[in-house]
Every structure is written in C-alpha cells, then in structure tokens.
Amino acid sequence: MQSSKPPGRSWVSRLDRYLVGHVSGLPGGNHDAFFRRLSASANQGKLWMGTAAVLALFPGKTRRAAVHGLIAQGVASAVTNVVFKTLLPRTRPLPEHLPVFRFVHPQPTSSSMPSGHSASAVAFAVGAGLVRPALGVALAPAALGVAYSRVHTGAHWPSDVIFGSILGAGAALVTRHWWPVRPPIPPTTRAVTSAPALPGGEGLSIVVNTLGGSFKEETAAALQEIFPKAHINIAQLDEELVQRINATADHPGTLALGVWGGDGTVGAAAAVAVERSIPLLVLPGGTLNHFARDAGTGSLKEAVAAAEKGDAALADVGVVTVERGLAGNPEVSRLIMLNTSSVGLYPNLVRRREYLQPALGKPLAGVVAMFRTFAAGTPTTLSVDGVRHKVWIAYLGRGRYYPRDHAPLIRPVMDDGVLDVRLITADESFARLRLLWSVLTGTVASSRITHLREATEVRIDAGGAPMALAVDGEALAGVRKVAYEVRPKALAYYSPRP
Template sequence: MDRAIVRRVAALPRGPWDPALSWLTRAATKARLWMAVAAMLALRKGSPRRAAAHGLLALAVASAGVNLVFKTLLPRARPEPHHLPVHRFLHPQPTSSSLPSGHSASAVAFATGVGMVSPPLGLALAPVAAAVAYSRVHTGAHWPSDVALGSALGAGAALVTRSWWPRTEQPPSQEPATAPAPPLPRGRGLAVVVNPLSGEAQEDVRAALARLFPEAAVRELALGENVAAVAAALAQREGVRALGVWGGDGTVGPVAGACADAGLPLAVLPGGTFNHFARDVGALEPVDVGKAVEEGRALRCDLGRVLAVRGRGAEEQESAAVMLNTASVGMYPDFVRRRDRLLRRVPLLRKRGAAAVAALRTFAGAEPTRLDVDSAPHRLWTLYVGRGRYWPRDLAPLERPILDDGVLDIRSISADPPLARLRLVAALVTGTTSRSPVVATREARRVDVAARDGALVLAVDGELVAGVGRAALWTEPGALTVYSPLAPELAE
C-alpha cells in the first residue's frame, strides 16, 4: 500500500508546489515552524497565549514519545531515491527510523493542542499541519504509513495532555447582595478607626479623611492598643451610625467584628499592603468609598469567626478573632509570601506561573504537620480555609466574587498517600493540582482543628497566632454590612 501511494505521488506533475512543500517540510524540522507560530500567538493575551502554551506542551510530549520510544522500537528504512523524482527527494535524508513520522506527530499534536483551548485557531492550523504531514511523503522522507502512525500519535499526545493544562475557570457572575445602610453626608455619624502604622504617612491620612469625611469622628490607635476594644467603644458612642477603618486586613477584621456585633455598617479605606477584603468589596479607591458612604450604598457580606485555644488543661486560654479572608495551618503562608514576592520581582510572570514556582520551592523540603481535622487524623503540608468560595478551584485561589455564599472554602495538601511529595510535584508541573489525590477540597459551615504534636501556628488574615492547641472556624452568613462602590446606585 505504501509503495502504491508513493508511485501515485511520484506521478504528479512538476509545479510550484514542489519547492513550497520542500520549504514547509524543512521549516517544520525541530519544530521551528510551530515555535514561530506559538511566539506569534503569545503576543496576544488570553486564549491565544494559552492555546500556544498548550500546543507546545502537546508537541513536546509527542516528540519525546516518537523519538525516544517508537523510533527505537520500530526500526524501518526510509524511501529510496528511485521511488521519487530527484528534484523532490529530500537531501540529506534523515538517518533515524522512518517509522513513525516525527514531523507529522509534532504538527498534529500542536494543532490539536491549540484547538483544545481555541477551536478557531485549531481549525486555522489544521490545513498547515496536514500539509506538513503530506510533505513528508511528497519529499520522500517517509512512507505514508509512517505519516499515518505519527499523526495518530500526535493526536493521542494532545488528548493525553488535555487535563495537564490548568483550565481557566471563570468565576460565577452574580448580582451583589445589597443591604440597607444609612447615607452619611460629609461623614456625619461615622467614626473612623485609623492605624497610623499602616501604609501611608500619618499626615496624608488625616488630610484624606478631612476631605472625604469632614464631619466624621477620627480615632487614631496608640501603639499596642486593642483594636477590637476601641471599635466596640466607638460603636456604643451616641450619634455613631457606622464605623470606618483605615488600615490593612489585620486592622479591618476587629472593626468588622465590632460592626457585626453592634449591627452597624462598615466603611473600609485601604491602608495596608494588599487590602484583600477592600479589593473584594470594590473599596480600593477612597473617593469611591466616600461617595458610597454619602449615598448609603452597601453590600451584605458573611463574616468568619475563629476561636483558638492555647495551652492545655487548667492553663487553657481562649482567643477570638475575625476572619475576613483566609486562615491556614502549615506551609500556606510561606507559599503566599513567595508567590507575591515573585509577582513583584518578575512582573511578566503570570499568577499561575508564580504560584507553581512558589509551591515547588515551598513544598520541596517541607515537613508535614500532624493534626486532627473534624476529629479525623491527618498529616498535612497545609490546611487552607477561605471565608467564602475562592477561584480558581486549585492550589492558588485568587478571586472571591461572591461575598455572601455562607460557606468555608476548605483545601488541604496531604502527606498521607504513597509518594505524596512526588505526586504533588507532578501535579504542580502539569497543572493538575485540582485533580491530584494529595489535594482535597470541600465546603462547610464550620471546621475544627487540633494539634496532635505540641501546638499549631494558625495564620488568620496574615496575622500569626502561635501555641494553638485547637481551634474552631465558622462563618456567620450575612452578618456584616459594608459600604461599597459595587452596590448599585439608589433610585431617585
């Protein structure tokens, strides 16, 4: 069959397609053609860039399988010069086994891998991949069955990698849950707690607050002063209808707890390093927050609570805290610090890439922690608890589009399964952490943790609580009202 097809190809008339196919087959050597296509696609963010990366991943798997495995197992002589016209015959001829065709495998793998992410781009590349595959027969480099097997292996490699590439999950879109809040023109009835150790210079804070809320009461914290106690006292002051806070998440949390206890709305002014909660409620610009407070536009949010018990027996001491964003045990705080440091130092590195590198560095030499989670014993590298569902649903959550879903987002990385560390590294490299047996995800309203050896260090919104013997974390649905620019404008 191979000889019959080659005879038909040899009988084709001479034409401009001969030099074109010769150029094409040489351009595809060592995947130069596909790397050039990937480079052009990578110039556009979003789907084209992801498609190029997936195409190169599939190509690499196909090329490795064909050249390292199948060509060794299936030695075969290539067509000889007398089989085709001399002007078509590829010179010099490759010296490796003819079976299967590596060019065909790479071409089909790249086009299929691109098509899995972007079907239109995959369809556009399909004729080029087919032309490359045919060019191997037209130039005498391969028998037709070599091309058929190579193409099948290329498609198979792309299918194998379909779950290796992290899918871009689109967070759900949902109308924000609005909540009633009093409009406070010029900040009348607003008491603002200011942490002067956060962020900008103290004078800038005073000036900004004077412009935004000229009639608000401003209370600056002294060094070592209890934020929760100050906020609770302000909430009881006559004429106070809402509390505001200028500071990072560690300062916002206690003030949010005081608001929830007193039934008052909260105004958040970002003054920390990352301001995760302020970002989620759309409060990154103080001017926008001021307008929302003046107009009485607010959202309903859940509130997380943490009760940590230190010491044992008669020496036990309870410590309560508010969890606005996340809590964790183990290596997760180190992972987050490394990821954010990489993003600052290498701006071109995407979030997923920074997360993968940071995770590899963090867990390469980490030792697991022995603890009970809801009374079940575990050996974990990390336990992560998010107040509300975060996206993407893998090891590196970044977004929280819904503020009142009423759940805790619980994720853990286990050291219990055989070869757990190797499995974790493989999942990080291939982008399959969400499907790895060492990574577990679930949702609950409450989770209880207890140390099995000594004590735990619990991180709550970036603040460390050391010496924890056991802790309970739960969510209070809809317990907090927050002034937010995301809330729709009120009808006249």
Template sequence: MLSHLKKPLRQVGKTDRQLVRRSAELPRTRADALLTAVSRAANKGRLWWVVGAVLATRKGATRRGALRGVAAIAGASAAANLVGKPLFPRRRPAAEEVPEHRRLTKRPTSSSFPSGHSASAAAFTTAVVMEAPKAGLAVAPLAAVVAYSRVHTGVHWPSDVGAGVLIGVGAGLVTRHWWPLHPDVPAHTAHEADAPLMVDGEDMLALVNPHSGVNGQDPTEDVRYAWPKATLRYPDADADIRAQLESEIERAGGTIRALGVAGGDGTVAAVASVAAEQGLPLALIPAGTLNHFARDVGVRSMPDADEATETGSAVGIDLGEVEIDGTSGPDRRWFVNTASLGGYPEMVRVREKLQDRLPKWPAAAIALVRTLRRARPLQVELNGKRTAVWLIFVGNGTYAPKGLAPSRRPALDTGLLDVRYLRADLPYSRARFVLATLTNSLAASRVYREEDIPELDVRLLDGNRRVATDGEVGPLGNHFRFRSRPSALTIYRKR
C-alpha cells in the same frame, strides 16, 4: 494493533508528496522570510511563551487563557515528542523538496511524525479559546502560520502537521480534567444589605496600600478619582493596620459612615475585619496582584467600586473567624479568603513564587511535593476526633473546584467553612496524595478529606503552631476554633 499502525505512518503517501510539491511551486515572495522566521521562533515553544506573557498582562479570562495555554503546551509537547515520535519514526522530506531560500539553516533530525510545533500551536490556541474566545481567535492565525511554516520550510509532511494539530487540540481540552472551566461571573449572595450612598466618598475613611499590585503600582489616583472627598490613610510601618484604623475611627467621633480599601487580599482582609467589628460597610478597589476576594465579590476595577458606592448598592457576605489560644494569650482573627495550619502556608508561598514562570496548577503540584517532602505531621484533635494530618486548609465559604487548587467561590453566603486536610495516619499518605492529584482522583482517595461545615475545632497535641489567615502569619497557638460568621460584612457591589 500498534504494529499495524506503524507501517502506514512510516510511509509517505501520494497526497503528502503532492501537497509538498504544490507548496514548493509557489512563487518566491516576502512571505518566505516571514514563514521561516516564525518557524524558528516557535522552536521549543518560545513564541508561545512570549504570546502568553503578552496575554497575561490583561487580567481576568485573558490571563487565565494564557496560563491554561502554557499548561496545554506542556502536555502537547510531551505527547508529540516523548510518545508520538519514538512510537512512529518517519523520515522527513528531503531538503531538495523545497527551494533553497526556504530551507532552515539547522534542520531537525528527530522523527517527522507528528509535528511538535503544530501540536504546541494548536494546544495553546485551543486553551486560550476556551477561556477567552476573542483572544483565542486573535491568536489562531498565528498558530495556522506556524503549522503551515513546517511544510513551507520542508521539515514536515502535511500529515505530520495534521496529526500535531489533533494532538494539540486534545491536549488543550484535557486541561479541563485538572483545571475546570468556570463562568466569569461574581459569586452569588442572596443577602442584599443597606448601605449609605457615598457620593464622592464623603464621610469615608479609605486605606491605600501604595506598594500593592504588580511592580508596586500606587492606586492612589484611582482612589482620589472614585472618592475625592474621602479621608485617605496609608499603612503605618510601625503599627498594625487594624489598630491604625480603629484609632482613626475613634478620633473621628462617629462621623465615619464607611471604610474603603485599595490593595491586595492581605490589606483588604485587615480592613474588612475592622469593618465587620465596627458595623461599617466596606468599599474596595482591587489593587493587588491576584485580587481573589475582589474577583469573587464582583468588583473588578475602580469603576465598579465607584458605581456601587454612588448608588448605595451593597450585599451581605460571610466572613471566617478563628479564635486562638496562644502562648501570649487569646487572640481572634477574621479572614475573607482562607486560613491554614501545617504545611499549607509554606505550600502557598512556594506556589506563588513558582507562578512567576509556571501556570497555577503545575506550580501548585511542584510546591506541594516540595512542602510535603520536608513536612512533619501534626498530632491533632479535629472536632474531638484524634488523628494526624500533614496540613489543614479552611476556606471562608465553599470553594471550587474540589481538590488541590481551590480557586473561586460560587456563593458568598453559604454559612459554611470549606475544610480540607491530608491525613498522616495512613501508610505512604503523601505519595498516595500526589498520585491522586496527578490522576485527578482525590475525591476517591482515603488520605484526603473534604467537608463543608459551619465550625471546626482544632486542638494540637504536640506543641504550638502558627495559623495563617489570608496569607498573613498569626500568633503561635495550640487550640484553634474556626467558625463561619454569616453576613458579617456589608460590602459595596454594583447590581
């Protein structure tokens, strides 16, 4: 069948020749220079990297669209250049087919079919449209210009461009296989909570991390605008945040009615643990780089936090808790997002470093391979059952999607922990896990386990390890008891 397809695709039909001729007959205008410049800018996807970087400056759906677009380009480029061109060799239009002023200085020498530039343009646009339709529609005209420029400059036949567009659209849609779309809505909770109205933040103690977020942007002005009467404090480099806040609350003698926080997930987790233990409601302004917790709660910006505190709108959400039998005595940690043992903390560190230049899913895959290559298996008892694992992930609540890169929580009041671990007691478990990840078949893999349970007891049988909670590394221990604490935290969220 493939041989039957190759012959007609090698040939150049009358329609292709007629369309190229009509393009060549267009009068000379200033658009010629623009089309040539755009065509060159799109070499190796450079144009789309720039567009993606611009889109990524805006948080939320637009940023996700940019990251999905870059991932789609990788798939489209591989399909067009590594598969399509070698399978279907075709000569490009002769330089004489178009006027001299349109010709590229350096003409490509690879097969004309299909157009890799068109594939990348369509892939990026399709991916952005799926996440952020308005941003995608804004990008679409540029993608159309790139696709047509390949005919205008005489390096592709129109059917090459058409095939490239189809490949690109397919590559964009295929990203959903590994990276499912999800509605951009707050996580659900059925537990409304009573919280005092905090007019201008009166009787509020707010911790502000001035070095959180992109480029260490100080959120102090946002906090002063939302809660001008609040008492502001900054993290003390010589003290634990929790101890610092507890001391402030004790000194206030019962006048503090709510805690506030402006910072990233690590700072939020520390303040949230104090709020839960002191029985105080928490107000937060997202000021970190990723703000996973604030996104799930549904507080996207300072105005959201301001409105919720001014109206006393709040909900009860679950927290995760881990009790640690450590080398320096027992300890207890709360976590708002995740906790982990084994290679998972290292994988997250490598992934976040790679995410400066790669989308989340490819970054996670590369980080996983690097971490597993150096990892040592943990001999453990999980809820009394002896086994060996490479890593253990514990989420506060049930995360989605299932698999390698959990990214969101549909609900914040499940009363469950999302437990995922990679077994080390089966042959070639790491290689099998990577293969299952690449084929998106983890659900059927014997080496990977996922379950939603209220408690997890982990006893190490071969020494001590550190637990990581919300990205912060905790003390050494050999016995860890993870629990879900239903409605342990009251948090301000607008209705």
C-alpha cells in the same frame, strides 16, 4: 491464478505511493521553497518553542495555552521518537519518488513511521486550543502546513503524517488531564441590603492603621479631602488597634465604620461592625486587600461611589475560636475571619505567588511558588474533624474560592454560607514526589493528596504540639486547637451594585 497486486505491498503502501505520485506531479514554484523552510523551521520543535515564547508574553489564558501546548508537544515527541520509531521501522521515500528540486536534503535517517514533525505540530496546536480555542484555530494552518510539508519534501509517506498527527492529538488530550481546563468562574452576585448614604462622608467614622503597607504622612489628609464630613481617627504605632477601632465606632453620630488598612485591620474592624450592627466601608490601603477586592471596592473611587449612594450588601463571616496555652488551663479567644485561614506552608506559598504574579501571571506563578515552597518544606501532623493527617497545607476560605485547586484567587459570592476546606496531605508514600509531580502536571485538584470539600463547621487539633495559624494574613503562634464556623449574612458592607 496469479494476483495482480505487487508482492509485499499493503493497501497503505499502495495508497502512499499513489498520493506521493500526485504530489510529485505538482508544478514547481515558490511554494517548494516555502514548504522546505516551513519544514526546517519545525526541526526539534523550534517553531513551536518560539511560538510559545511569544504567547507567554500575554498573561492569563494565552500564557496557559502556550504552556499546555509545550507539554503536549513534549509528550508527543517523546512517544513518537522513542517508542514508535523503534517499533515501526520503515524506509523513507526515495529520490525517484519526487522531483530532485523538491526532495529534502539531507534526508533524515530515522524510521519514516510515524512523522515526529506532524506529531509535535498537531500536539502543540490542539494542546493550546484546548485552553484557548481561538488560538487553536489560529495555529491550525501552521500545524497542517508543517504536516503537509513532510510529504511535499519527501521526508515522509502520507500515512506517516496521518499516524503522527493522530499521536499528537492524542498527546494533547491525555495531557489535558495533567493540565486540566479550569471550569468557568461563576458570575459575581450580591445579597443587596440597605445602608445609610454618606454624602461627603457624613455619618462615617474612619480608622486608619499607620502600619498599613501603603500608609504615608499625607494619607489622613487625603482621606479627609475625599470625605470632608467624616471623622478620621489615626491608630498610632504604640496604641492597641482594637481599642482605637472601638473608639472610632463610638464617635457621636456614627452611622457607618470605615477602615483603611490591610486584611488584618479590616478583620478587626469587621468584628466591631458586626457587634454594633453598623455597615462597614472598606478602603483599600494595606499590603493585602483581599476583602476590598472581593467586595468590589478595590479602588478608592469605587468605595467612594458606593458610600455616596448607600449601595451595600451582606456577607457571611467566619468565627474562629482559638485555643492556646496549657491543655489544662487553655487561653481561648475568638476572631472574625473575612477571607482565609491556614495551617502549614500556605502563607509562604501566597507570599511567593504574590511576588511572582506580575511577571508570570496567576496560573504559572502559582505553579512556580508551589515548587519553591514544597521542595524544602515539611508537613505538619494534625487532626481535622477527628481524622489524623500529615498535612502540607490546611486551608479554609470563608466562601467558595476559584479556581478549585491549590491556588484559589477569586471569591465571586460573599454569602454562600460555607467554608471552603482544602487539605494537601502527605499521608501517602513518596509524598513529596507525588506533590511536585501533581504541581508540574496541573493535577493538584484531582490528585489523591488533595481533599476538597465544603462545610459549615471545622475543627483542627494539633495533638498537643503547638501549630502556627494564620487568619486573614495575621500569624498566631502556639495554637493547640482551632474551630471554625459560619455566621450567615452577619456583616453589612458597602459595595457597588454588580
């Protein structure tokens, strides 16, 4: 008995010809020119690269979505064209299958299976959508249009397009692990406490550090105008800052201590405020003002409003015990840490990231800064809580910072009682290549070179060789050992109610 099926044709081939026959029967019109142009615009991924360039103009998630889309597209294109087109040779549709006015000319000469245009289109749309779903929805019609255009113009069979689309979606999902979607940042919370209201600055004594990055001759006069009843003390260049802060806090009638300066100045003032059990008002005025930002007083207007109303909260502080000098006769000092401390290359990373952030946005600036910092840097050998490591970065934050990767930026909770400990190590073979690859693929947080944990106490020993330590942006040289601990809710600070 003879089979009715044409010899050598599978059900996929028969379905392809059936679907192409229906496309061939569609009436001609302006849509033919539209699909030809749409298909041509996606050659070599030009359509998606142009789209990514436009999206990159918008910082934040939109820019991150564009980067993820391009990474997914690149992977999909490579797998499709280099691997599957070699493994699955197939003849493309012939001119007799479609009207001549619709048929693409010249027709591609590579294997028809799978469709590289479809793989790239779906990879870019899905990759961008994994980061920003609304953007993925907006890109979906263009991606589907490109995929369909390959059948409409006779460049591919429908099964080529379906398989290519599956490869594109798979590439986007795989690269999600390379460039993972960051978990949401928890809402800002405050441990509210009572503090004296300071109308017009009454009861407020402010120390101003003239070394602050934005200090000008009129700074003190401007603060006096804002706080007409406050006592304002200027720390001159040749004076000991801590002595000036103590003298400011000793002023008769002082109910609260104000500080104008960068993170190092704020940390010194916080130590005095904690010792005297008086609230601290942080005024943004230095080169870096991380505590002011996290406290909600990133602008002078916010700081004034909190002081006028007596709105305040409690924050944990870190106590840093530093050992310098000879091992047999060490010099021991203690510092208050409000924000972060680090050993290794982290200060260089932060400086580069802060410089690049206005132009590139936070995530991309962090990636570029990591590449530049670690391409030429060298690791430091340390013992961390008794475990010996070669370390690129030993980072400790006073409180949980977000995102949970190599570029922490935001601290929504000021009284969580923990130290945020992050080590990026060079213990593994090919350490520098591992590090740069994890930065490129966005997998620093999940890489074997990264160790993330939380603690209430941490001890770091340089093993006799002095290390460079930074505490709240202030560099300390010749440090042999350092110990950290948390003092819960030790500092009262003025902060607007969330």
